[in-house]
Amino acid sequence: xxxxxxxxxxxxxxxxxxxxxxxxxxxxxxxxxxxxxxxxxxxxxxxxxxxxxxxxxxxxxxxxxxxxxxxxxxxxxxxxxxxxxxxxxxxxxxxxxxxxxxxxxxxxxxxxxxxxxxxxxxxxxxxxxxxxxxxxxxxxxxxxxxxxxxxxxxxxxxxxxxxxxxxxxxxxxxxxxxxxxxxxxxxxxxxxxxxxxxxxxxxxxxxxxxxxxxxxxxxxxxxxxxxxxxxxxxxxxxxxxxxxxxxxxxxxxxxxxxxxxxxxxxxxxxxxxxxxxxxxxxxxxxxxxxxxxxxxxxxxxxxxxxxxxxxxxxxxxxxxxxxxxxxxxxxxxxxxxxxxxxxxxxxxxxxxxxxxxxxxxxxxxxxxxxxxxxxxxxxxxxxxxxxxx
Numbered sequence: 418x419x420x421x422x423x424x425x426x427x428x429x430x431x432x433x434x435x436x437x438x439x440x441x442x443x444x445x446x447x448x449x450x451x452x453x454x455x456x457x458x459x460x461x462x463x464x465x466x467x468x469x470x471x472x473x474x475x476x477x478x479x480x481x482x483x484x485x486x487x488x489x490x491x492x493x494x495x496x497x498x499x500x501x502x503x504x505x506x507x508x509x510x511x512x513x514x515x516x517x518x519x520x521x522x523x524x525x526x527x528x529x530x531x532x533x534x535x536x537x538x539x540x541x542x543x544x545x546x547x548x549x550x551x552x553x554x555x556x557x558x559x560x561x562x563x564x565x566x567x568x569x570x571x572x573x574x575x576x577x578x579x580x581x582x583x584x585x586x587x588x589x590x591x592x593x594x595x596x597x598x599x600x601x602x603x604x605x606x607x608x609x610x611x612x613x614x615x616x617x618x619x620x621x622x623x624x625x626x627x628x629x630x631x632x633x634x635x636x637x638x639x640x641x642x643x644x645x646x647x648x649x650x651x652x653x654x655x656x657x658x659x660x661x662x663x664x665x666x667x668x669x670x671x672x673x674x675x676x677x678x679x680x681x682x683x684x685x686x687x688x689x690x691x692x693x694x695x696x697x698x699x700x701x702x703x704x705x706x707x708x709x710x711x712x713x714x715x716x717x718x719x720x721x722x723x724x725x726x727x728x729x730x731x732x733x734x735x736x737x738x739x740x741x742x743x744x745x746x747x748x749x750x751x752x753x754x755x756x757x758x759x760x761x762x763x764x765x766x767x768x769x770x771x772x773x774x775x776x777x778x779x780x781x782x783x784x785x786x787x788x789x790x791x792x793x794x795x796x797x798x799x800x801x802x803x804x805x806x
Contacts, residue, residue, distance in 0.1 A: 443645060443734040444744070456804050460486075483622065483710060488539040488697055489611070491619075498613040500545030504536040505606035509643045509672075512650070514602075516657050516668040523566045527674040528605070529574020530581070534675035535640040535699070536609045537582040538751065541682040542695040544620040545611030549587035550579050553606040556591070557598035571605075574674070581677045584609065618686050622709050623693045626782040629760035630706070630715060634773035635750030637726050639675040641699040642745045646671055649733050659733075663725035670726040678751045680770040688766055694754040698746040703789055703796075704803045706752060712787040712800065717778040720793045724748045742796055754780055 463485040470480040478492040478499070492499045509531060513524040537547045552575055562568045579586045589607065598604055613619050638646060650667055653659045657668030678697075685692055696705050706715045723731075727748065731741050741747060755763050760776045767774035787800030 442737050442740065443648065444736070444740050453804075460804070486710070487708070488542040489545060491543055491545075491613075496614070496616065498543075498545065498616060498619055500540055500543055500611040500613065501608065502536055502540045502611075503606070503608045504539055505604070506532045506535060507640055507643055508647060509640055510603065510605055512643060512647055512657065512668065512671050515647075515650070516672065517567070519657060520668075523570050524672040525567045525570030526574035526577070527672050529571045529576070530578040530674040530677070531574075531640050532605050532607055533575055533578025533582060534677045536607050537578075537584065537611075538675070538678050538697045538699075540609050540611045541679050542620065542697050543613070544618045544682065544686070544692070544695075545613045546683055546686075547582050547584035547609045547611045547679060550575075550582065550584045550609045551587050551607050552589035553604075553608070554589065554591045555594050555598055555604040555606075557593070557600045557602045558595060559593050561601065561603050562591070578677065582679045583683070584679075620692050620695050622711070624709060624711065624713060624754045624780055625693070625756075626713070626780060627757055628693055628754045628780040629757045629763075629776050630717065630778040630780065631753050631755060631760055631763050631767070631774055632749045632777040633678060633681060633751040633753075633767055634676070635698070635746045635748055636676050637670055637673045637724070638745060639699070639750055641702075643671070645734075645736075645744065646730060649730060653733060659729075661725050661729040665725075667726075667729065670729075676750050676772065678772065681751070681767050681772050681774075684766045684770050685763060688762070690755070690759055690763055690766055692753045692755055692763070696752045698749050698752055701803055702741070702743045702745055702747065703749070703791070704743055704798045706789050707787055707798075707800060707803055712782075712785045714781045714783050714786055715778065715789045716781055717789070717791045718793065719775060719777045720791060721748060721775070738794065739796055742791070742794070743798065743802070749777075752777070 467485055473479055473492060478494055481491050481493050484491045489500045489502045506528070510528050513528050517523050532552065533550055536550060540547050556562065576586055650657050657666060659667045661667050661670055694709055696708055698705050727741060727745060730736060731738065753763065764774045764776060789798040
């Protein structure tokens with residue numbers, strides 16, 4: 418073991434997140450990501466952007482109320498909506514680079530799927546089905562594209578992600594940004610345009626007390642929290658080759674491609690199942706459930722056993738339980754709120770397209786309180802812990 422490194426110990430944390438008094442716990446903030454700073458900038462952007470909405474009239478569109486601060490931007494026409502999303506992969510490809518350097522195995526096909534997923538999963542939260550997806554791949558130098566296995570893996574994965582989403586790969590941009598992007602590195606992002614036809618398929622945020630909360634399983638960390646995961650890997654003697662207890666190494670588990678949830682939303686529309694609200698569970702972890710502006714309490718009573726990857730990350734960090742649920746998706750990649758009498762039908766629709774889903778809780782009204790509460794884990798996140806609007 419290298420000097421000064423914390424030792425990963427099985428059982429370092431109990432299921433409730435307790436730890437030895439002298440153990441230093443990690444957080445997303447300690448890894449360099451501060452949501453208070455990021456979200457303040459996002460809110461400033463929303464205010465300034467809202468002032469430009471008057472330009473839509475010349476194009477025959479208008480801006481729906483309360484759309485600012487949602488995962489996708491909507492433009493309303495007379496008989497349809499258009500939706501637009503811009504998203505980035507984050508730092509997951511740095512984990513792929515590290516694993517490839519150590520093992521020779523290339524995970525860029527998986528990275529390509531991830532990139533599409535992080536874009537289109539935001540898009541479908543409003544009910545829009547993606548029409549066109551574009552890639553933005555900004556490299557530190559053009560030599561990045563000379564690694565044929567890596568470049569072709571990214572191409573194949575992005576194309577596969579588009580196929581899974583039912584969208585065309587519409588184009589992209591591949592700038593070389595010396596002195597902005599580090600040599601040998603690449604910043605991956607992209608955008609998508611989607612359409613809602615007929616207009617009744619829009620997911621509006623029509624949540625009511627008593628609504629059921631349906632969870633759809635993730636494949637792992639998907640595309641969020643990788644900065645913290647990479648910090649943990651750097652502290653382990655075996656790095657990404659460390660077994661996590663389910664037959665996989667840390668690298669294999671982290672680089673599992675994300676689930677694309679477009680098919681689920683499409684199937685619900687086909688079956689006439691109204692989704693009152695939808696959340697792509699990424700940044701801010703389970704706090705994201707209360708993204709809607711109105712004050713509701715989201716009570717999660719059906720908590721599945723913690724997936725092996727997240728249990729490993731909590732112990733190896735160590736990461737306290739509350740921090741884990743405030744940062745990672747913890748096995749839940751997508752969530753919808755639906756009328757309670759339709760919850761089982763929504764679960765059936767998810768399973769019909771190969772997604773793993775279950776009824777996880779319910780929405781309640783407690784005066785003006787806004788919170789996510791998870792009684793089985795003793796966790797409460799009040800509304801003030803999520804400031805994305």
